[in-house]
Amino acid sequence: MSRLASVLAACAEVFVALMVLHIIADVFMRSIIGVQFEGTIETVAYWYMIGTVFLPLALIELRDQHLKAEVFTSRLPVAAQDALRIFAACLTLAFSVAVVWYAAPDAWSATERADRVELTRSFLYIWPMKWLVVLGYGLTALLAALEAVRGAVRLARNRAAA
Numbered sequence: 001m002s003r004l005a006s007v008l009a010a011c012a013e014v015f016v017a018l019m020v021l022h023i024i025a026d027v028f029m030r031s032i033i034g035v036q037f038e039g040t041i042e043t044v045a046y047w048y049m050i051g052t053v054f055l056p057l058a059l060i061e062l063r064d065q066h067l068k069a070e071v072f073t074s075r076l077p078v079a080a081q082d083a084l085r086i087f088a089a090c091l092t093l094a095f096s097v098a099v100v101w102y103a104a105p106d107a108w109s110a111t112e113r114a115d116r117v118e119l120t121r122s123f124l125y126i127w128p129m130k131w132l133v134v135l136g137y138g139l140t141a142l143l144a145a146l147e148a149v150r151g152a153v154r155l156a157r158n159r160a161a162a
Contacts, residue, residue, distance in 0.1 A: 005058035016052035054136035089148035096141035
């Protein structure tokens with residue numbers, strides 16, 4: 001799973017690079033030549049930003065790099081800190097499962113409808129990006145479940161050893 005999380009994060013990096021190149025090319029074309037690309041704003045909003053936000057979630061969970069405020073918890077006993085980590089993993093699991101629960105049917109119906117955004121002269125399919133939300137949070141849920149189980153096993157071993 002760590003390899004998949006790393007691949008998804010690398011894909012997010014590709015989305016960032018594509019977004020930067022796309023915007024630079026659009027600004028150049030508009031400023032120098034007087035012609036702009038159709039759908040730059042839509043492509044950034046519906047494609048690049050979705051990939052950038054949702055694909056690296058699993059790697060963030062895997063590396064335990066979520067934002068934390070440990071001002072008070074760092075002074076707690078180790079067992080209490082472990083219990084809080086388990087609780088946080090369970091909260092992450094619950095939230096991730098809820099997002100997948102609601103996003104998956106939406107992604108499915110968007111796929112069936114072939115959701116797209118109309119541009120001036122064409123359209124941009126947006127349904128594939130809805131699956132990235134499901135993928136990102138689905139893998140995050142699996143990793144959070146594994147972390148909760150690992151934490152519970154560690155806590156049980158530490159209590160047995162004490």
